[in-house]
Amino acid sequence: MARFCPVRACILTLALVAAGPPLAGPMSAHAQVAGAGQGAQSQIVIRGNRRIEPGTIISYMALPSDRAITAEDLNAATRRLFDTGLFRDVRVIPADRGIVVEVQENPSINEIAFEGNDIAKDEDLLRIISSRPRFPFTPATAESDAQAIIEIYRRTGRYGAQVEPVIIERSENRVDLVFEIDEGEMTGVSSIDFVGNRAFSDSRLRDEIETRESDFLSVFFSSDVYDPDRLELDKALLRQFYLSRGYADFSLLSATAELAPDRTGFFITFDVEEGEQYTFGEFDVQVNAEGLDAEDFLALIPAEDLTGETYDATEVEEIANELTDLAGEKGFAFVRVQPRADKDTEDRIIDITFELSEGSRIFIERIDIEGNTATLDRVIRREVELVEGDAFDARKIRLTRSAIRGLGYFERVEVEAEPGSGDDRAVLKVKVAEKSTGSINFGIGYSSSAGPIGTVAVTERNFLGRGQIVNATVTAAGDTQVYDLSFTEPKFLDRDLAVTMRGFFIQDDRDDESSFQLNRAGFEPSVAFPLSEDATLQLDYSFSRDDLEAAFNASPAIQVDDGSRFKSSVGYTLSYDKRNDRIEPTGGYLARINQEFAGLGGDAQFVKTRASIKGWQGFFDDDLVASIEVEGGALFTFGDDTRVNDRFFIGGNSLRGFAAEGIGPRDTVNASRDAVGGNFFGVVRAQVSFPIGLPEELGIYGGAFVDAGTLWGLNRTYFDAPAGNTSVSAVTIDDDPKIRVAAGGLLFIDSPFGPIELSVGFPIVKEDFDDDEIFRVSVGTRF
Structure with a gap:
């Protein structure tokens, strides 16, 4: 490729000087030269052009017409011709009575193609390059386009990508431009190192940042791919980590990422200066806004609990936010709360003064x-x-x-x-x-009675971008299938009203546990709304038809409920949520109570209540998280007896170590040994989760649990054998409350398919007729 060259310009200038005085007068491609000298007209002769008209070339040169032409004018004209991008070479040659301009045109682009690109689409790459079909081809533009494509790949973590522009000659001075692309592999992080850290080890600090080192699981994760934006987040996370642990003088001196010479990975180094650890001293409030009383704000500061404790910048920020909220509640929307830290470097104590001042009215x-x-x-x-x-x-x-x-x-x-x-x-x-708002969740389990258990739930939480929730669930457990479809508008009429329409169909074959089949079809509209920042109330209505078909050899306690029944009920669920995180809580609690009132038409008449409260608490910087849950339920009927499909059943997820419907009142006389459920239950579940020494990036944690519970109570306990059925006998069922206890181990895995939980449970206290379940696993994923 030829470009304007300063050496050529010098040679051209010397040639013009040797030729005589500067050319004078206007120049035209068609003017005849009458003679040289002052006032004579000169001729511009264009040679080598094929597509571009001579007049167009002369106009691009923009030579002056009102004075003599100098060597500098010709140099500038040559530059202008090159700058058009139409020519690969330009030569301006002075002649006896004019100028000869010899050009070599750049070829035109016939077609643009991409080869080797699997991740990036052709249409996306076309949008970022400057070259276009039917436009002139220039090597400089092609190289610039190749760099633009490489930059796109780098943004996706492929720093080893290579792009080579290749031209294919065509007839009539045309070329096909092909970008040969080697996308390369995702450029991972080979190592993450820290310099200057004394209080915390490298591995502890790696746990606090988002970026991970590449390993054999990297094919499933993206956190090991170098991302400059993620590195900025890591810097902020490190600052937050140190400032929340008392290191008020912490400074992040640098965070560098060096690409390996073979471009296969990055070496990331964080240079930190920890400083000394401080504790909280005294707290005070200074009010500079008329109408506010400092005592009202001091009451919000837990000074007695914090004084002497390790300084925590996060705690200071939370208190400042609470003070700002209080000022807003008092009608002072423009008050600014500025924490001032007074450090005693000798005793390493920080006194905090919250300054309240009237801000600008905005x-x-x-x-x-x-x-x-x-x-x-x-x-x-x-x-x-x-x-x-x-x-x-x-x-x-x-x-x-x-x-x-x-x-x-x-x-x-x-x-x-x-x-x-x-x-x-x-x-x-x-x-x-x-981000993606659809999800697929799988549940897998095994029961010694029902065998494999599987659940598939497909959910879209932002349907058509309208914020609506559509959920479809299919559950298969042995011969039982559950089909559930629901639609939720979380902001009905743009208010805090969540309206849900749910339809369901259940084919429940409980031959192994209770010797009956239940077909249930119905619908449940509901509406939910907040009562406060933490409390939510849901009101619902349910209508269903229950077809219960008892097996011929079923317990008399089951056969008495054979037949169809319509149920019409209203109910509510009241929730109070004080968890510090909805996904992975390490503190707080969640309380719920649910009641169902059946009898508004239909054949069923009962009141069913279920209540639970679960609390979480983290220890050792939340490495160990403990939880305890208490749950109970009661069923009261206005008729003679409760029906088996309305009673409570305990086991499986509700009482680990026991199978679904594994405990409680049971027919121990007849061969079917049917579980008949109970009107009352109580369960306590205790659990801890903790690291087990594996690298953090593997996302594998251990845990342990102890569950205890009981299920009891029937309206009647004696059941006659069905008339004419000699295969079963009359039975008296023991419905006394008997405690069961199970304990076991847990394994949590953050897999590419979502969180996996495996549990192995062993009954410690049980009855001879209980049904055990040793192993259970569940898994979920996102798409």
Whole structure:
């Protein structure tokens, strides 16, 4: 490829000087040369052009027409011709009575193709390159396009990608431009090292960041792929980790990522300066806003609990947020709470003073939403606590950020205020990055009575970008199938009303456990709404038809319920959620109570109550998490007896170590040994989870559990044998409460298919007629 060359310009200048005085007068491709000298017209002769007209070339040269032409003018004209990208070579040759311009045109691009690209689509690559069909081909542009393609691959973690532009000659000075692409492998992280850390080991700090080192499981994960954005997050996580553990002087000096010479991996190094560890000293509040009392805010600070404890910047931020919320509740939306830390470096104590001052009065001018490609704007906007014209309120902005994150539709949520059109106006920017909202969940188990148990649930939590939830579940356990379809509008009429329509059909063959088959079809509309920040109430109605067919050899306690029955009921579920995290809680508790009232039409008349409370507590920096749950239920009927399919059954997930329907009142006289359920139950479940010494990136944890429970109570315990059926005998069933206890081990695996839980349980206290279940596994995945 030929370009404008300074050496050529010098030679051209010397030739012009040797030829005589500068050429004067206007130049035209068609003018005849009458003679040289002042005032004579000169001729420009164009040679070598095939597609481009001479007049077009002369216009690109832009030579002056009102004065003599100098060597500098010709040099500039040559540059301009090269800059058009139309020519691969240009020569301007002075002649006796004019100028000869010899050009060699660049070929035109006939077709652009990509080879070797499996991950990136052709249409996506075409959008990022500058070369176009029917436009001139230039090597410089092709090389620039190749670099642009390489940059796209680097953004996806493929730093070893190579792109080579190749041309194929065609007739009529045309070429096909082919980009030969070697996408390469994902460029992983070969090592993560820390320099300057004394208080915490490298492995402990690696646990706190998102980036992981590559290993044999890397094919399933993406956290081992180098990502500059993830590295920025890691820096923030390290700061948060140290500042929450008392290292107030912590400084991250640098975070570097060096690519190996063979481009197969990155070496990441964090250079830290830990400083000394501090404890909390005294707390105070300084109010500089008229109308606020400092004592009201001091009451919110747990000074007695924190003084002397390890300094925690996260705790300081949470207190500042609570003080801001209190100011907002008192009508002071513009109050700013600024924590001031006074460090005593000798005793390593930090006194905290929260300064409350009146800020500038700012109002929301506009709310902009960016980044949502699938989710409708209104789905996000209805979570925003502010509207245009409202006073700027930092508390409501935090609530907005939390609410949008809580939707579960986005990987990243940023809610920031930017300057508006005036000093008293702000634009609220909501920036999101969407993620997959569909999921497939699999449950796998094994019961010594029912054999393999499997569940498949398909859920879309953001249906058509409208924030609606569609769920379809199919469960197969032996000869039992459950088909469940539900649709939920979580914000009915854009209010805090979640309306759900659910239809179901159950083919429940309990021949192995209770010697009957149950076909149930029905629908359940419901509506749920918050009562407070932590409490939720759900109201529902249920209508179903239950067809119960008892086996010929079933217990008389089962055969008495043979036949069809319609059930019409209303109910409610009240939940109170104080967990610190909805996905992986390490503190707090969750309480629920559910009641169903049957008898609004139909054949069933009963009141069924179920209540539970579960608490979590983390220890040793949340490496060990313990939980305990208490659950109980009661069934009361207005008729003569409760029906077997309305009673409670315990076992499986509800009492590990025992099979589903494995404990409780049972016919021990007849050969079927049918479980008949009970009207009352109580269960206590205790569990701990902890690391087992394997590398953090493997995502494998251990655990242990102890479950205890009982199921008891029938309206009557004696049942006559059915008339004419000599295969079964009359039976009196023991319905006394008897405690069962089981213990075992747990294994949790963060697999590419989702969290896997394996449990091995062994009954410790049991009855001879109970049904055990030793092993159970469940797994879920996302798509």
